Each structure stands twice: as C-alpha cells, then as structure tokens.
Amino acid sequence: MASQSVAPAAPSYQADRLIADDIHAYLARHQNKSLLRFITCGSVDDGKSTLIGRLLYDSKMIFEDQLAALEQDSRTVGTQGDAIDFALLVDGLAAEREQGITIDVAYRFFATERRKFIVADTPGHEQYTRNMVTGASTADLAVILIDARKGVLTQTKRHSYLAHLIGIRHLVLAVNKMDLVDYDQSVFDAIVADYQAFATTIGIDGFTAIPISGFRGDNITAASDQTPWYSGPPLITHLEAVPIDAEADQARPLRLPVQWVNRPNLDFRGFAGQIAAGVVRPGDPVRILPSGKTTTIARIVTLDGDLGEAVAGQSVTVTLADEVDCSRGDVIAAAGDPPQVADQFEATIVWMAEEDMLPGRAYWLKLGTQTVSATVQAPKYQVNVNTLEQLAAKTLDLNAIGVANLSTDKPLVFEPYADSRALGGFILIDKLSNATVAAGMLHFSLRRSQNIHWQPTDVSRETLAALKNQKPVVLWFTGLSGAGKSTIANMVEKKLVRMNRHTFLLDGDNVRHGLNKDLGFTDADRVENIRRVGEVARLMTDAGLIVVTAFISPFRAEREMVRQMMQPGEFIEVHIDTPLAEAERRDVKGLYAKARAGQLANFTGIDSPYEPPEDPEIRIDTTSMTPEEAADLIIARIIP
Structure with missing residues (x-):
C-alpha cells in the first residue's frame, strides 16, 4: 500500500490566544514596577556567585533545561545530597567572561511581584577594581558579602570604599555562610561591630546587616528558623522596599541634558534627552546652559502625544517658547536654580x-x-x-x-x-x-x-597677519634625534626671511634653556614640554607669524593636541623621516652612544618610544634629498 503523508495538525487558535493573553498579562504586571539596580561585591569565595544563583532560582528566572543541567552539574561536582550548587549557574557565565565575551561586568535580570532588579556581578580580585567601578556606576545599592568564617577583609574595605566613593547610598552587609559557623549570633555581632568601626572612618552613615546562607537559602527570600535572634527582613524583602535614587531625583531642580536636536521640518524644533533630575511642565521658566539664555517650556512631546508633566528618568522632547541657541551638550535647567x-x-x-x-x-x-x-x-x-x-x-x-x-x-x-x-x-x-x-x-x-575671564582685544589676529602680508602657520618638524630637524628648520627660516616673511624659530634644545628648563625627559615631562610649546606657537600665530618648530615630539597625542590649538589649516606636520641607524651614524653629540651604554635614560628611539606621524602634511626622506632641497619643498608648500 502506498504511503500517505500526514499534514501537521493546524495550531489551535484558542491555545495561541491563551498564550498571547498570558504574555500580555505578564508584561502588564511588570511594566509599571520600579527597577532597582544593585551590585554584589566582596572578596574571592565570599559567595557572590552562589547568592546570585539563589536569587535567580527563587525568583523562577531559570529555564527548565538550565535547571536540569544545573542539577546534573551539582551531582558531578559532589554536592551533598540533592542540594543544588547555585554558584555553577553563574560560574558557567564567568568562564565566558574569561574568554572575552563580557569581561567587564556581567548583568543578571530577575523580578518579584513587587519590583524588577538588575544585579551587576563583578570579579572579586583586586586587579579587577576597574570592573567593580563600572558595575557600581549605575547602581542604587551594593550588597557587600562577608564570609562569616573570615570576617572583614582588606577587599571588603576596598569595595566598601569604592561603593561609597561612587555614590551608592544604600549598603547591605550580607554576612554569608552562617551555616558554616552554626548560625552563631556572636560571630555575626562581632563582624557587624568590626565593619561599623571601619565604615565610620570613610563616612558611611548607615548600612543594613543581614545574616544569610546563599547555599542553604537562609534569610534570602524568607526568614530563617536557624536565626531566631535576627528580627530584620530577609534580603529580598529589603531589596523590594529600599528607596530608589531616581525617586529622590524628582524632588531636585530640573536638569535636562540635551542629547539631540529634533528638527524633522522647518515647523518643528525640539530638544530631546532624558531628564536627569526634577519635574518639567509646559510654561516652566528654564535657563539654557552654558549660554545662560532664558525662556519657557512650550510643549513636552512624546510618540504617544503631548504630556502635561514629565519627571526624572523619562526621555522626552521639549520645545521652547523662544528661538534661543540650544544644541547637543547643553543643559536645560530650572531658571531659578541652575547648575x-x-x-x-x-x-x-x-x-x-x-x-x-x-x-x-x-x-x-x-x-x-x-x-x-x-x-x-x-x-x-x-x-x-x-x-x-x-x-x-x-x-x-x-x-x-x-x-x-x-x-x-x-x-x-x-x-x-x-x-x-x-x-x-x-x-x-x-x-x-x-x-x-x-x-x-x-x-x-x-x-x-570663576575669576579668570577672556579679555577681548580690538586688534584682531587677521589685522596683524594682514600687516605682515602673510598667512600665519606653524611648521611642526618632528623626528628622531639626529634626523636633521634643526638643520632643515634653520634653513627654512633663512629662506623665508630672504622673502621678507616674518618668522620665529622654536628649537627644542633652546626652549629647554628657559621656558622649559624645569622639565626632564620622562614621558610626563615630554608631554608638558610640547603643551607649553604649543601654547607659545598659538600666541605667535595670533601675532601673524610663521612659526617654525623643531622638536622630537615623540607622541602622536601631543602633536594632535597642538594641531587642535591652531586654526584649521594653520598646523603643518613635517616628518623628518630618518631611519634610526642613520640617525645614530650622524650623532655628533654622542647621545645615542650614551643611551646604548645606559648612561642616558629615557632617550627616544632607545628606551623611550617614538610614534611616527601616520599622515603628515609633508614627509622629508633625508636619505634621498639634501637639507636645501627639503627646505625648498617645504616653502613651496606654504608659499604659493
């Protein structure tokens, strides 16, 4: 008998509708819940991974296949009885971090009936301090974990200091692994007293101490029978009730950083951003900073229509009653109480x-x-x-x-x-x-x-340049020591003077006899050396001069800094490109030999780096042209 294909049964419309209704109901329940961001921190092996795994498990944020795998893994590592090792849930993701997927901070989401949560999980090692700072930067609360067997450690103090420094106002001292000290109240009290003494020294006004066992679940989501001497709330109850900083921000004066100027057509000009603090309503007087211009709010525009009021945390577009200058980076603030x-x-x-x-x-x-x-x-x-x-x-x-x-x-x-x-x-x-x-x-x-202001002058830089009949410019010679910078720069200046041009030559060695005589040759001193020279060169271009400079200036960042000081087109980078071996061969001062012998520290090209220009306006190969040929090429570039 010939085989017959059987068409798959059509999906049940009623079943799909029920699923859709369930999803809609779930989203509706969570849409208006407040969101608490918090961070878990502490020393290595204090139990952060176990605590986060327990929170995800108790809030039913683990899928069935994840739970099955977790139970299997727990048996593999030898967990006692049928107990689940919740640390494995997070440690599996930590292994991914070590492979570079989320190396900075890993974030977990979970929710209860009263609130939504995002917890930042950061490494406990001292070398990852920057990771902890990243996670804490957006947190409302920090859970400081302490191993009940070890007490307050150096890393406990480090993370507490950082949390306080970052501005986290709510701290929870979670004394973990109480099951391993037989839930001894005296152990808990001693740790709290020790931490209180330290917290006072760094300005922490208060904290909430909770005895917990992440592994056993004591005082995590419900009060534990093992700690009858503790009368405070379980951890999750405290997290549900703690005030959120965003709510306090609404009581502060209006602060609306402008992220984007919304100009879809000539009839609409709005300013979009997230309200950082305060409340805004149409008709409110506001001040635009840094300009200081004042106006009033005309409308509060959203995709769903205009609002009569918007509060801290909301992203909105506002329009202004007057045509005032306002752009990205400006701040719209309460007129009577500006930042x-x-x-x-x-x-x-x-x-x-x-x-x-x-x-x-x-x-x-x-x-x-x-x-x-x-x-x-x-x-x-x-x-x-x-x-x-x-x-x-x-x-x-x-x-x-x-x-x-x-x-x-x-x-x-x-x-x-x-x-x-x-x-x-x-x-x-x-x-x-x-x-x-x-x-x-x-x-x-x-x-x-506040005391120093820019003093306007009546004679402009354009007037000074016109008097000299030239365009001000900075010829910035850079290259290794011995490359020929000073030789070529000196020749360029002589040729320009013969052409009746007004010039000034700033040479690296000469400047260090006066303006920069206090600077050495460390990287930091080299940076300051170029910053000062850049400021001088800028003033000279304001005077209408053609400025010729001859400095090793080894770092691209500082050469770019000087470029940004100048008017567009007035900075010309000239790379005197000479191979290191050739520069050493020419070295009449014997500096390379001293550097090679260890008698001269921080010498560019030997034990201090040189970053050659990637795209200079002029490149001079001194192995294929004479100094005079190089000078003529450079002058032809600036004098039509």
Missing part, C-alpha cells in the same frame, strides 16, 4: 588603562551629553584603598585612585558628584585609540576658573 558652569575642577580619578596616566596630555572628557577636551594635572595624591592613606604620586597606574585638578577647553555644565551622578560623573577617552582610560567624579570648580 554651575566652569572649566577647571578638582576631581577623583579611577585610572582604568594599562598605560599610566600622563599629566598634561589632552583626553576627551565625556560628561553626560557633553564632550570636551580635558587636561589632567599631576595628582595631588593617590589613595591607598587598603589603608585609606594619602600617598604622593606623579601619575596614576592601572586601578589607581587619586585626586587631581583638571581643566577643559570649553566651559562644562556640572554639579558635584555627591549631588548629581548625571552632571558630576565623567569618563576620560584616549583621543587616538578612543579607549576609555578613566572614570572620575567632580568635587568642585576651582576658584580661579
């Missing part, structure tokens, strides 16, 4: 890069929607997080925390970090690699930033 505007600050900086911080180097500073160029000075001190001692430091290395002054090239709208994370917390970005190298918290503006 501050300044360009010099004191800040705490957490350094996150493998390469040390270079004081004087320009980095991008990103604060909310604002991006400016910033220069960090040498630290006032570095904090020993283990002892809280303030140490002298010339720079900051990986995971170091220090306090330093910084300045920006444009005014920054800000509030102290203690008052506002949104307008007080920033990151520093390397201008060349675009890598985030640091996180920071602004303390206050420096008084001199």
Whole structure:
C-alpha cells in the first residue's frame, strides 16, 4: 500500500490566544514596577556567585533545561545530597567572561511581584577594581558579602570604599555562610561591630546587616528558623522596599541634558534627552546652559502625544517658547536654580588603562551629553584603598585612585558628584585609540576658573597677519634625534626671511634653556614640554607669524593636541623621516652612544618610544634629498 503523508495538525487558535493573553498579562504586571539596580561585591569565595544563583532560582528566572543541567552539574561536582550548587549557574557565565565575551561586568535580570532588579556581578580580585567601578556606576545599592568564617577583609574595605566613593547610598552587609559557623549570633555581632568601626572612618552613615546562607537559602527570600535572634527582613524583602535614587531625583531642580536636536521640518524644533533630575511642565521658566539664555517650556512631546508633566528618568522632547541657541551638550535647567558652569575642577580619578596616566596630555572628557577636551594635572595624591592613606604620586597606574585638578577647553555644565551622578560623573577617552582610560567624579570648580575671564582685544589676529602680508602657520618638524630637524628648520627660516616673511624659530634644545628648563625627559615631562610649546606657537600665530618648530615630539597625542590649538589649516606636520641607524651614524653629540651604554635614560628611539606621524602634511626622506632641497619643498608648500 502506498504511503500517505500526514499534514501537521493546524495550531489551535484558542491555545495561541491563551498564550498571547498570558504574555500580555505578564508584561502588564511588570511594566509599571520600579527597577532597582544593585551590585554584589566582596572578596574571592565570599559567595557572590552562589547568592546570585539563589536569587535567580527563587525568583523562577531559570529555564527548565538550565535547571536540569544545573542539577546534573551539582551531582558531578559532589554536592551533598540533592542540594543544588547555585554558584555553577553563574560560574558557567564567568568562564565566558574569561574568554572575552563580557569581561567587564556581567548583568543578571530577575523580578518579584513587587519590583524588577538588575544585579551587576563583578570579579572579586583586586586587579579587577576597574570592573567593580563600572558595575557600581549605575547602581542604587551594593550588597557587600562577608564570609562569616573570615570576617572583614582588606577587599571588603576596598569595595566598601569604592561603593561609597561612587555614590551608592544604600549598603547591605550580607554576612554569608552562617551555616558554616552554626548560625552563631556572636560571630555575626562581632563582624557587624568590626565593619561599623571601619565604615565610620570613610563616612558611611548607615548600612543594613543581614545574616544569610546563599547555599542553604537562609534569610534570602524568607526568614530563617536557624536565626531566631535576627528580627530584620530577609534580603529580598529589603531589596523590594529600599528607596530608589531616581525617586529622590524628582524632588531636585530640573536638569535636562540635551542629547539631540529634533528638527524633522522647518515647523518643528525640539530638544530631546532624558531628564536627569526634577519635574518639567509646559510654561516652566528654564535657563539654557552654558549660554545662560532664558525662556519657557512650550510643549513636552512624546510618540504617544503631548504630556502635561514629565519627571526624572523619562526621555522626552521639549520645545521652547523662544528661538534661543540650544544644541547637543547643553543643559536645560530650572531658571531659578541652575547648575554651575566652569572649566577647571578638582576631581577623583579611577585610572582604568594599562598605560599610566600622563599629566598634561589632552583626553576627551565625556560628561553626560557633553564632550570636551580635558587636561589632567599631576595628582595631588593617590589613595591607598587598603589603608585609606594619602600617598604622593606623579601619575596614576592601572586601578589607581587619586585626586587631581583638571581643566577643559570649553566651559562644562556640572554639579558635584555627591549631588548629581548625571552632571558630576565623567569618563576620560584616549583621543587616538578612543579607549576609555578613566572614570572620575567632580568635587568642585576651582576658584580661579570663576575669576579668570577672556579679555577681548580690538586688534584682531587677521589685522596683524594682514600687516605682515602673510598667512600665519606653524611648521611642526618632528623626528628622531639626529634626523636633521634643526638643520632643515634653520634653513627654512633663512629662506623665508630672504622673502621678507616674518618668522620665529622654536628649537627644542633652546626652549629647554628657559621656558622649559624645569622639565626632564620622562614621558610626563615630554608631554608638558610640547603643551607649553604649543601654547607659545598659538600666541605667535595670533601675532601673524610663521612659526617654525623643531622638536622630537615623540607622541602622536601631543602633536594632535597642538594641531587642535591652531586654526584649521594653520598646523603643518613635517616628518623628518630618518631611519634610526642613520640617525645614530650622524650623532655628533654622542647621545645615542650614551643611551646604548645606559648612561642616558629615557632617550627616544632607545628606551623611550617614538610614534611616527601616520599622515603628515609633508614627509622629508633625508636619505634621498639634501637639507636645501627639503627646505625648498617645504616653502613651496606654504608659499604659493
């Protein structure tokens, strides 16, 4: 008999409808719940993975196949009886982090009937301090875990200090593994007293202490019979009830950082962003910063229609009653209580890069929607997080925390970090690699930033250049020592003078006899050397001069910094490209020989790096042309 194909049964419309209704009901239940972000931290093996696994399990956020695999894995590793090793659920994902998938911070989501949660799981090792800072930057609460057998450890103090530094207002001291000390109240009380003594020294006003066992589930979601002496709430009950910082932000004055100017047509111009603090309503008087212009709110626009009110945490588009200048990076604030505007600050900086911080180097500073160029000075001190001692430091290395002054090239709208994370917390970005190298918290503006103002002058730089009948320009010669920079630069200046051009030559050796005589040859000193020379060159172009400079200037970042100081088209990078071997052969001063012999430290090309230009305006190969030929080529480039 011929086989017959059997068509699959048509899906039940009624069943699909029931599933859809269940999904809709689930989403509706969770849509209006508040969201608490918190972080778990503590020393290695304090039980963070077990606690997070237990929270996911008790909140029914584990799929059936995950649970089956977890039970099998628990038997494989030899867990007693039928107990589940909840750490395996998180440790499996931690292994993925080690492969580079989520190496910074892993986030877990779960929910109860009263609230939604996002927990940040960070490594406990000291070398991953930057990871802990990343997770804490958006957290409302920190759960500090302590192994009841070990008590308060150095890493406990480190993470508590960082959590307090980052501005986390709610702390839970979870004394874990109480089952391994027979739920002894005296052990718990001693740990709490020890932690209280430490917390007071760093300014922590209060915390909630809970005795728990992540493995056994004691005081996690329900009160435990094993701790009748504890009368406080279980951990999850406390997490459901703790006030969320976003709710407190609504009571503060309006702060709306502008993220995007919405201009779909000529009839509409709105300003979109997330409200960082306060409440906004149509008709409210507002001030646009940093310009200081005032106007009123006309409309609050959303995809679902206009609103009569919007509060902190909401993303909206507002329109203004008047045509005032407002763009990305500006802040719309309450007219009667605006934030501050300044360009010099004191800040705490957490350094996150493998390469040390270079004081004087320009980095991008990103604060909310604002991006400016910033220069960090040498630290006032570095904090020993283990002892809280303030140490002298010339720079900051990986995971170091220090306090330093910084300045920006444009005014920054800000509030102290203690008052506002949104307008007080920033990151520093390397201008060349675009890598985030640091996180920071602004303390206050420096008084001199308010006292120093730009004084307008009546004679413009254009007038001064016209008097000299030339276009101001900076010829920036860079290359190895002995490449021929000074020789060619000197010849270029002589030829320009014969052409009746007004010039000035800044030579690296000569400048170090006066302006930069206090600087050495460390990387930090080289950065400051070029910063100062760049400022001088900029002033000389304002005077209408053709500036010729001859500096090794080994780092691309500083050459780019000087380029940004100048007007567009007025910086011409000239790479005097000479191979190292040829530069050594020409070395009449004997500097390379001294460096090779270890008698001269930090010598470019030997024990200090040189970063050649990637795309210079002019490249001079000194192995194939004479200095005079090179000078003629350069002059032809700037004098038509």
